[in-house]
Amino acid sequence: MKSPWLFADELPADLFGELRQRVIFECCKWDPQVEDICTLLARPLVLSQDAWTELARSAEQLALETLAAEAELLADISLQASLKLPGNLRKAFDLAARKGPSAEAARVMRFDFHFTTDGWRISEVNSDVPGGFNEASGFSRLMLPHFPGCTLPGDPAGALADGIVAATDPGSTVALVHATAFTDDRQVMVYLARELESRGRQAVLTGPDHLRWRNGMAFVASDWHTGPVSLVFRFFPAEWLPNLPSVCDWLHFFTGAVTPLSNPATALLSQTKRFPLVWDKLKSPVSTWRRLLPETRDPRETPWQTDETWVLKPACGRVGEGIGIRGVTSEKEWQAIAKNVRRRPDDWVAQRRFQMTPLICGVDALFPCIGVFTVNGRAVGAYGRVARTPIVDHLAQDAAVLVKDSAQRMETPGSSFLFTHESIGAF
Amino acid sequence: MNRLELFKTWAPPQSKWSRWAKPALFAEMNVLQPLPQDAPVPRIDVANDAGTAVIVDLPGAQSVQVGLALAQDGYRPVPLFNSAYQGWAVVSVEGIAQWLARGANMLSGLSLPPEAPPAFLLDSKRKGGEVLPMPGKFDNRWVVFPQDFPSYNYLMANGIRRVLLFHDRSNAQPDCDLAHVLLRWQEAGLELYESRLSIDAPPAPMRVKKPSNFGTLWYRVLAMAGLRRNSAGGFGDVVPEPSSSHG
Known part of the structure; x- marks a missing residue:
């Protein structure tokens, strides 16, 4: 490309x-x-x-x-x-x-x-x-x-x-x-x-x-x-x-x-990063959003704990704080994020990882x-x-x-x- | 001398510590005339040690004055006053600004070498205290974060092995926000010392105790979020609303 x-x-x-x-x-x-x-x-x-x-x-x-x-x-x-x-x-x-x-x-x-x-x-x-x-x-x-x-x-x-x-x-x-x-x-x-x-x-x-x-x-x-x-x-x-x-x-x-x-x-x-979770219920078209934003789900709907292709993001996160990417985020930080996601999944989303060039x-x-x-x-x-x-x-x-x-x-x-x-x- | 020239005097590009100088106060302050180069400024008796970094945590202008005194002993004062400059403020920064301006000629006249060890200047009143934070006041309280200082690795790479804290607290433990900074350095291996300015005694070894949330991965976020939550716009506690202002 x-x-x-x-x-x-x-x-x-x-x-x-x-x-x-x-x-x-x-x-x-x-x-x-x-x-x-x-x-x-x-x-x-x-x-x-x-x-x-x-x-x-x-x-x-x-x-x-x-x-x-x-x-x-x-x-x-x-x-x-x-x-x-x-x-x-x-x-x-x-x-x-x-x-x-x-x-x-x-x-x-x-x-x-x-x-x-x-x-x-x-x-x-x-x-x-x-x-x-x-x-x-x-x-x-x-x-x-x-x-x-x-x-x-x-x-x-x-x-x-x-x-x-x-x-x-x-x-x-x-x-x-x-x-x-x-x-x-x-x-x-x-x-x-x-x-x-x-x-x-x-x-x-x-x-x-x-x-x-x-x-x-x-x-x-x-x-x-x-x-x-x-x-x-x-x-x-x-x-x-x-x-x-x-x-x-x-x-x-x-x-x-x-x-x-x-x-x-x-x-x-x-x-909120959970915005994509309501797209299917909207009458308004979000086709550009769907084309450009990686698949985003409630963490409970994904195998994020075993599948490294999912990234965890806080729903109200800003400037990249608190984002968890396995293999990129330090293990200590990942464990803290995972614990938080398990406790309060409503405050998080799981999003498909993309490969930045x-x-x-x-x-x-x-x-x-x-x-x-x-x-x-x-x-x-x-x-x-x-x-x-x-x-x-x-x-x-x-x-x-x-x-x-x-x-x-x-x-x-x-x-x-x-x-x-x-x-x-x-x- | 305009604001940029004043900032350059306190944070000359050739110093290896200037990058950490905070420009916020310089950018908004009213610049005053510097004192003549030979005007008297306070002296303190500190042995220059290229392996020691100093943190001055004293109230307002006194922090700058001690910074100037340390400059005469070979230290490079690095102003870390990360506060907005505006009238009706909770934290008065007028005295700091005046002394930053007054000391400019003296500082430039010292021609400190680029490798001069740093003396980081903080205002111990940064969380308020002088003015009751009443509604209507401009909330310019502030705190320090580990990210406001060089890392342990940078300090070590530049020959710093010890940190000496100048303060006026009744106990040896630093304020909570500064404790987060010092404890990281302590755990990494730097030696910490403290010296109370009011006591005529040599610096004493210091062991910083663990502050709340230490080691929390999102300490900065938590601190900022918590402080925002508490004050709705500033640091510290809730600014109280008197009952007469309701309705």
Whole structure:
């Protein structure tokens, strides 16, 4: 199978060191190091134009199917049973089914693609609170000038800001709701705030416990800002909302909000890894999902304990945490995961393992993941992550994603940045 | 001196420990004028030992001041203040920011070699304590994770055999989050010592006791999830809602 990407050389260490500091300060990348690993990869992932076109089209189709499926699931609570959503959210979904969902705007999702021996596959959708904007927009933009002949696949942060701007009045205030103590999350909000403010909106960075509601209208009540907001952008996982104090009226993230939400908490219906378990009951077509997502089942329906072709995933897992792949996951970790699955199978899924096609660069085998963002159903850019194992987790590095301009040859003074397709082989 | 220049002063690219410096505070702080290069800063009497890494776990600005003092003894201070900078905050970082700026000239004037052993700087008030976490306050409490530090292997490969903890706690055991870091190193074979700044005594050997959840594969996830669950947006305990604010 023809490889979809060209892998470029690393930038020289001194040049990349300078660029790393610019990414930190210009792109709010405040977590550039995890233990001994620099979280930024010194070389970009370069996709062919054809590959990017294919990914963008697939992502747009997936977004369309996801929205339709969410609507159907929301309207019929009986369909939600297989999802085994947290019990403290049942009331919220029940109310949303009876009263209708909250207003929403600028719906953003990220579909994570992997190139496998069978072509492109997806591992999940981040339909609730996708991240990676700083890297996808900022880091890629700073890498681009060093790789002539390439273009950017898009600007997700800019597109998201455009979507928010389209739904709000000039000069109005947008609440960026996040876990304020987590600098990993705050960096995303500060970056998005800059994008919004450059487009004539005020951004107020706030915790979820500072949001209040009056007749469906949101406002912020904090020591540093008090007043109404025209849109609420939530960067706080939906499953944590029930832990807010009652005065926060968090049910508005599901139903009753007149102020538009990006994203509504009902996104949890597709965010859960158990989403595929209800496909057979849906009228909405999920053909693209079925084509791209490996077979996914309730762990109790599979011989995962003896069959190594099944991967175990936590239903509410994010950034690859807690994924069990026999032979890849350490034995100690696998045993812990297996114990957890046996105890609480409702919180897990079993998914058919796919064989990622690694990039071989010298002695390194790299496993890339391309997260394609959609905003209001349109593909708007890509976030690259590269792991040293087939699990793309928190130890993976962020990579700039570039697209080779088909009209030009990619050149850089002094050296060739191109690997040929032959350097991409089976692991 | 702008924010980037200030960060470069504290995390110069040539130092082998700069990669671990946390940029969050630098990225948002108001930069103040540095003190003159020859302005007095505190001194402490620590023997420079290329095989010892120091962790300074002291309140706010005092951590930076001790870091500057250690710099004069040949250590490379590495700021690990992973906190947001905003007014009305639960954890005051103003003093830290002021001293990061004030100490910049002095630090750059020392011309520390790239291999200078590290002194990792933490704020012992990172989980709050100075300001009552009332509703409306900006929750910027934070904790450290093992991933915030170099691994045992990296430390060993760079000649570090011992870790000395400077603290002001009444007992020798480190705070729970730091215990997770130190115990991993202890189990791997590093020697640990502790020194209470208020006591004029040589560093004493330290055995870190096992904190809760130690060795849990998903410690970071559990810690973050638990902390999120407790505070709905920040670390630590629930921010209390007074009854008068209900309704």
